[in-house]
Amino acid sequence: MSNLFSLEYAQQLDAQDPLSAIRQEFSIPKQSNGEEEIYLCGNSLGLQPKLAAQYVNDELQQWQKLGVKGHFSGDFPWMPYHEFLSDGFADLVGAKVKEVVSMNTLTANLHFMMVSFYRPTATRHKIIIEDHAFPSDHYAVESQIKYHGFDPTESMVLLKPREGEETLRTEDILSAIEEHGQSTALIMLPGVQYYTGQVLDMKIITEAGHAQGCNVGFDLAHAAGNIPMKLHEWNVDFAAWCTYKYLNSGPGSVAGCFVHERHHSNKDLPRFAGWWGHDKDSRFKMENHFIPMESAEAWQLSNPPILSLAAIRGSLDTIKKAGGIQKLREKSLKLTGYLRELLEQELSTEINILTPKDTAASGSQLSLTVNLHGADGKQIFDAIEAAGVTCDFRYPNVIRVAPVPQYNSFTDCYRFVMILKQAIEGAAS
CATH class of the missing domain: 3.40.640.10 (Type I PLP-dependent aspartate aminotransferase-like (Major domain))
Known part of the structure; x- marks a missing residue:
């Protein structure tokens, strides 16, 4: 677990991912600086497949x-x-x-x-x-x-x-x-x-x-x-x-x-x-x-x-092309499981995960609340959005994050937790 929270470890997981190439089948939104967004909002609106544009x-x-x-x-x-x-x-x-x-x-x-x-x-x-x-x-x-x-x-x-x-x-x-x-x-x-x-x-x-x-x-x-x-x-x-x-x-x-x-x-x-x-x-x-x-x-x-x-x-x-829902589910379990591990290791006291840990009772989405005195979930949400993350907020206090196996990567999960951690530290200071 010592290297779990590292960019190199996330990149290694991506290199081992048999579905990593499917990401190239999607158009990823860009930030104002030209870099790709960390798009974790497929539970609200999925990204555009290139085939969808072609077929239309x-x-x-x-x-x-x-x-x-x-x-x-x-x-x-x-x-x-x-x-x-x-x-x-x-x-x-x-x-x-x-x-x-x-x-x-x-x-x-x-x-x-x-x-x-x-x-x-x-x-x-x-x-x-x-x-x-x-x-x-x-x-x-x-x-x-x-x-x-x-x-x-x-x-x-x-x-x-x-x-x-x-x-x-x-x-x-x-x-x-x-x-x-x-x-x-x-x-x-x-x-x-x-x-x-x-x-x-x-x-x-x-x-x-x-x-x-x-x-x-x-x-x-x-x-x-x-x-x-x-x-x-x-x-x-x-x-x-x-x-x-x-x-x-x-x-x-x-x-x-x-x-x-x-x-x-x-x-x-x-x-x-x-x-x-x-x-x-x-x-x-x-x-x-x-x-x-x-x-x-x-x-x-x-x-x-x-x-x-x-x-x-x-x-x-x-x-x-990705091999169907069973293959996507296999990756989803690894991807969301990795995100949960990161959150539990790095932010175990600062956030609470509402989504059941039992994989039979959970899918891609993790719903988070922030346990930080003086800062609510919306304040943290605004901060991570400004840093290039797209997820969504549901009142009164839930940030919904969904790493979608078709186009999200383990690196996305790592970068998201790093940004979330920085936002929480900034709100606490």
Whole structure:
């Protein structure tokens, strides 16, 4: 451990990293002095893959040259373009190809999924979510409950960590499901908690929810592209994710959605329908009788924005170049593990790491609070940002740092801790 906090040691780890060349597939932002930023914000917005820019430009050229004929011409015609993403999505979330689709945006997809999977009755009307859910999820759930005529104060079950703790215990989640299960219509939780970076046990939560007769869905905004999953095997009812964090597909890019195949043939399952969810063979007959496809595509409404899908395809192809999510996870465990070791060795009394140390309960992100009298996290955040670090801050006092295995290096981690240490020393002096 004596040489852990040294530039030479970090560079040695980079030299031994079989995925180090993938960094060259990304455009790294520059500081005002021309040096590359230490970009540790992939949990908020991933960097641009060079293939994404290339693929978007390809489609602009197609539009320029072909006009409307681009829907049916070229190597990647627009009409079925969303299908070119399905293999990549299926690999990332552990699904069958027919169980995934690219459509809409994350919160919109959560709403559309709740149309189908939140069917409250007088005796079964609750939704179990976490107390510190991402605000958009909370708003969506609360508005769905109100839409169905129920009172959120009675129908929302909010999971909270124990007093003095920052993360949820699995046994407490299961206890809440046991307590409220018979009156719960839906359990909707994150795969990875946005604030703490905690990975929830989706498999056991799904099993517990189904044992009580509840539908179970997950927001995978911070999980997709971060950790391997097995949604089909775990029997999850639905899931939704954005593609601009660990999937590096650009701000506001089109989201992804999963619907387990056992729901595909249920013609009585309510949904909001649009013509892009209609059977492909008869869609252009323009008959006003909805025939849903027997796949997750049945939940589509309209033809998607091709330029955004092109960026996603570029990102998925870049992930494929890296060897897929399993290879990325292997590097992530080493990269984030190294960052944690540095922090614990150099700043053990000055910072607290909220993210669980158990690798089964954590992904790329580490959430930090500063234990420094007279200095808050925002003050430290501003100082490290001025020194060339890009991460993010979440009120009231958390700095979120995410070394992403696709484009971050062990040297990035070393330099970040050196800058953080200097910022803390400066605030303390």
